[in-house]
Amino acid sequence: MDYPIWSSGLGGGVLMAWVAITHVIVSHFAIGGGLLIVVTETLAVKRADYEMRELARRASLVLILVSTVFGAISGVGIWVVAGLISPGAISALIHNYVWGWAIEWVFFVLEIVAALVYYTTWDKISKGAHLLVGWLYFIGAYMSLVVINGIVAFMLTPGRWLETHAFWDGFFNPTYWPSLVLRTGIVILMAVAFMLWSAYKASPNRRPDLVRYLGWWFFGGALLSYAGYRWWEAVLPDTVTALFLGEAPTLAGLAATRSFTLWSLAIALAVCVLALLLAPRFARGVTAILLMATAFGFFGGYERLREGTRKPFLIHSHLFSNGLLVSQIDEINKVGISAHSGWVALGDPAPEALGARIFAAECSSCHTLDGYQSIREVLPTVADMELVVTPSTMGADVLAYETECSRCHAEIEHAEMVEMLPTLEEIREDPDFVRELNLGMITMSIAGLKEMGSEIVGFDRTTPFDMRTLHRSYMPPFVGTDEEAEALAIYLAALDNSQSATSGGAR
Amino acid sequence: MNPDLIPALDAAGLPGPPWLFHFLLVFTFFLHLIFMNLTLGGTLMAFVANLRGGGRPGDADSVLAKRLMGVNTYAISLAITTGVAPLLFVQVLYQQYFYSGTILLGWIWFAMLVLLMIGYYAAYLHKKFRGGWLGVSALTFFAIAMTHVAVHLIHVQPAKWPQFNISAMSVLGDPTYWPRLLHFVLAAITFAALVAAWWAVRRARAGVDVELNTKIAASSWRWALWATVLQLVDGFVLTAVLPTEVLLGVMRGGLATLGPLTLSIILAIGLLVMLAKASNPVDHPGLVSGTLAALTLTVAVMTITRHQVRVLYLEPATSRFSATIVPQWGNFILFAVLLVIALATVFWMVRRVLTSPAEGDEAA
Numbered sequence: 001m002d003y004p005i006w007s008s009g010l011g012g013g014v015l016m017a018w019v020a021i022t023h024v025i026v027s028h029f030a031i032g033g034g035l036l037i038v039v040t041e042t043l044a045v046k047r048a049d050y051e052m053r054e055l056a057r058r059a060s061l062v063l064i065l066v067s068t069v070f071g072a073i074s075g076v077g078i079w080v081v082a083g084l085i086s087p088g089a090i091s092a093l094i095h096n097y098v099w100g101w102a103i104e105w106v107f108f109v110l111e112i113v114a115a116l117v118y119y120t121t122w123d124k125i126s127k128g129a130h131l132l133v134g135w136l137y138f139i140g141a142y143m144s145l146v147v148i149n150g151i152v153a154f155m156l157t158p159g160r161w162l163e164t165h166a167f168w169d170g171f172f173n174p175t176y177w178p179s180l181v182l183r184t185g186i187v188i189l190m191a192v193a194f195m196l197w198s199a200y201k202a203s204p205n206r207r208p209d210l211v212r213y214l215g216w217w218f219f220g221g222a223l224l225s226y227a228g229y230r231w232w233e234a235v236l237p238d239t240v241t242a243l244f245l246g247e248a249p250t251l252a253g254l255a256a257t258r259s260f261t262l263w264s265l266a267i268a269l270a271v272c273v274l275a276l277l278l279a280p281r282f283a284r285g286v287t288a289i290l291l292m293a294t295a296f297g298f299f300g301g302y303e304r305l306r307e308g309t310r311k312p313f314l315i316h317s318h319l320f321s322n323g324l325l326v327s328q329i330d331e332i333n334k335v336g337i338s339a340h341s342g343w344v345a346l347g348d349p350a351p352e353a354l355g356a357r358i359f360a361a362e363c364s365s366c367h368t369l370d371g372y373q374s375i376r377e378v379l380p381t382v383a384d385m386e387l388v389v390t391p392s393t394m395g396a397d398v399l400a401y402e403t404e405c406s407r408c409h410a411e412i413e414h415a416e417m418v419e420m421l422p423t424l425e426e427i428r429e430d431p432d433f434v435r436e437l438n439l440g441m442i443t444m445s446i447a448g449l450k451e452m453g454s455e456i457v458g459f460d461r462t463t464p465f466d467m468r469t470l471h472r473s474y475m476p477p478f479v480g481t482d483e484e485a486e487a488l489a490i491y492l493a494a495l496d497n498s499q500s501a502t503s504g505g506a507r
Numbered sequence: 508m509n510p511d512l513i514p515a516l517d518a519a520g521l522p523g524p525p526w527l528f529h530f531l532l533v534f535t536f537f538l539h540l541i542f543m544n545l546t547l548g549g550t551l552m553a554f555v556a557n558l559r560g561g562g563r564p565g566d567a568d569s570v571l572a573k574r575l576m577g578v579n580t581y582a583i584s585l586a587i588t589t590g591v592a593p594l595l596f597v598q599v600l601y602q603q604y605f606y607s608g609t610i611l612l613g614w615i616w617f618a619m620l621v622l623l624m625i626g627y628y629a630a631y632l633h634k635k636f637r638g639g640w641l642g643v644s645a646l647t648f649f650a651i652a653m654t655h656v657a658v659h660l661i662h663v664q665p666a667k668w669p670q671f672n673i674s675a676m677s678v679l680g681d682p683t684y685w686p687r688l689l690h691f692v693l694a695a696i697t698f699a700a701l702v703a704a705w706w707a708v709r710r711a712r713a714g715v716d717v718e719l720n721t722k723i724a725a726s727s728w729r730w731a732l733w734a735t736v737l738q739l740v741d742g743f744v745l746t747a748v749l750p751t752e753v754l755l756g757v758m759r760g761g762l763a764t765l766g767p768l769t770l771s772i773i774l775a776i777g778l779l780v781m782l783a784k785a786s787n788p789v790d791h792p793g794l795v796s797g798t799l800a801a802l803t804l805t806v807a808v809m810t811i812t813r814h815q816v817r818v819l820y821l822e823p824a825t826s827r828f829s830a831t832i833v834p835q836w837g838n839f840i841l842f843a844v845l846l847v848i849a850l851a852t853v854f855w856m857v858r859r860v861l862t863s864p865a866e867g868d869e870a871a
Binding site for chain 1: 531
């Protein structure tokens with residue numbers, strides 16, 4: 001939080017999602033493609049099967065065009081985006097796991113050189129030498145997954161690392177092996193999703209065979225993915241599973257994501273059985289598109305779940321997503337965020353301007369002003385208040401109450417809330433009064449977030465935190481002095497640029 | 508300088524002694540430069556050669572352009588692959604400055620990724636469709652070079668961060684910006700030209716398309732000669748416009764800093780002499796190989812000097828911090844052992860491939 005602040009306008013999460021989603025799809029394809037292509041070529045050599053050889057050959061062009069550059073650039077892109085939106089967080093990860101990443105790079109070098117050699121030596125070297133290159137490619141690619149999986153899984157379940165801070169305790173964390181099994185299944189799904197297009201180019205009489213052949217791979221990959229997924233869920237701590245499992249999950253959105261994830265896999269499996277295994281003759285482009293969509297849906301859903309359950313941490317129970325270390329909370333509360341970060345201190349000292357910089361430092365890694373996770377959207381405004389107190393036969397008043405008030409005041413009914421608020425006439429006569437009221441509510445919320453920090457500091461830092469006990473378990477605490485909290489509240493309250501709802505200016 | 512603008516050191520500490528990361532950063536950056544030179548210099552040269560040759564089959568310039576872009580099929584991928592390691596190690600050693608520099612550039616830094624993809628796929632499309640794709644590729648790689656020089660100069664000058672915070676583009680007005688950019692571009696062209704000359708000389712001496720390869724070798728050789736002449740001038744300009752404290756730091760550094768700098772100047776002058784010595788490189792294969800080897804050595808030595816200049820730029824800032832060292836020797840040894848095994852495997856694989864030529868039904 002002491003770095004310069006970059007505002008992309010899109011929201012850091014959106015930008016990271018773009019880069020990370022494309023990268024994981026391509027990189028998993030690069031691994032699974034390596035396996036399928038070399039096994040296919042091995043079978044082709046054994047059976048002297050020209051069509052299988054051509055399938056491997058065509059797929060290797062996709063592999064080279066997509067993986068060696070797009071995969072590599074998007075992988076670097078994750079570092080680039082993380083460095084822009086959350087530098088403290090990526091720095092902490094790199095300082096703990098630099099040797100892990102260095103080892104991954106070693107395998108990456110082997111993977112890329114082998115990929116280039118493999119593609120360019122078709123028709124030029126002996127079958128044995130070519131197969132050797134293909135297998136070396138797969139070994140390099142898969143080993144890079146074996147390494148990076150440890151770092152990715154560590155972020156959600158650091159395990160004993162919280163106590164020892166030892167590299168291998170974090171690496172072989174509780175979700176390491178389940179994640180590896182799950183991702184091994186996913187790499188096969190991704191590979192088939194891409195390779196089907198190459199299989200469609202086979203001669204009409206061999207096409208069904210090749211489609212069915214890929215179908216068996218997909219079937220196996222789906223079962224492996226399912227087994228890995230259930231194992232992953234089973235080893236997650238209760239504090240994490242409670243967020244998306246059970247009768248009343250803490251985060252309903254994540255529970256929905258889980259359903260989406262598993263349904264995607266079920267549909268993918270059904271399409272595979274029907275279209276690839278039972279009736280491969282009828283498999284067409286739309287089949288491949290459907291399999292791609294459902295396989296990507298499953299994979300994306302799982303990644304969303306993994307990221308969502310980690311919220312608000314980058315390294316669970318150690319480092320928040322905005323770069324705040326748990327160990328820094330007390331210190332920053334004492335000296336202030338302006339003393340901690342020269343970039344927050346730099347500029348106009350007036351409360352509203354200071355608040356804007358505090359927002360950028362503490363909140364902007366997740367929130368934008370008006371885009372993704374819009375902060376303006378969740379803040380109370382004069383127009384909201386007008387809607388809440390204006391009787392509506394269509395239920396607009398209750399709806400406004402539910403979206404704007406009940407998240408913080410669940411214990412107060414709509415009718416009671418109307419009693420407590422000024423009347424519509426009073427609001428129109430003196431909107432500044434409502435603005436003051438809103439400022440008070442925002443101030444209280446920030447105070448609650450600061451108080452949450454004090455509770456977190458009291459947690460046992462050697463075990464995963466149970467965030468369910470906290471008021472806003474999915475947010476990092478506010479850190480800073482009371483004056484800074486006030487400056488942030490003034491800035492946020494001033495974001496209300498709404499006009500009277502009844503005059504048509506409501507957002 | 509506003510010292511408070513520099514973020515704190517990472518609380519996790521350095522997972523090894525600083526000298527180890529300095530060495531790894533310099534070594535892996537040198538590897539990256541080899542392929543980056545081929546990519547940037549090769550694409551710029553190919554663009555000009557393609558314009559001159561007009562894509563006519565059998566024309567020396569057209570064949571030169573085609574060859575350079577053929578090399579780039581591998582060079583671009585390998586430039587990216589080898590670029591990952593220095594990017595990792597710079598984040599370990601200089602995270603406070605590097606991330607700050609990239610954030611101050613913001614979208615421009617992010618755009619580098621997009622440019623890289625455009626550059627690569629444009630190079631591929633050029634091979635398929637010709638047209639203006641080569642120009643697109645050359646332009647994007649040049650823009651990436653501009654971005655890297657910008658982020659370098661911003662990250663090493665924390666005292667100017669408030670100015671860059673107002674306008675990152677003001678880095679273009681830094682006295683060292685353009686000489687520094689030119690320094691890298693000229694080195695890249697020289698390297699790519701010498702590789703092209705070396706290859707053409709080998710082909711000509713093997714009796715393959717002797718006339719054509721002799722022309723290509725002579726043309727590439729001239730590229731290398733003129734790029735080196737300009738490089739010498741630019742090198743002195745760059746040295747002259749370096750901040751006084753940095754220049755004094757180099758002078759006061761004794762053998763450690765003056766040694767590599769002097770050696771690289773001697774090597775550059777030696778390169779010029781070797782390049783001026785022959786007008787038809789096909790007659791001097793030893794000289795061509797020697798010149799390419801000398802240039803590779805120059806790049807290695809200049810990589811050291813470049814790093815030392817960074818250290819001197821940052822010295823007023825870094826001297827305020829003292830990193831905790833939490834070595835992970837076991838993990839480093841594992842990395843080193845795996846690196847050796849992987850490189851040996853790559854070597855063995857390439858050797859096996861070269862010794863297993865096959866045709867027809869025998870081929871894969």
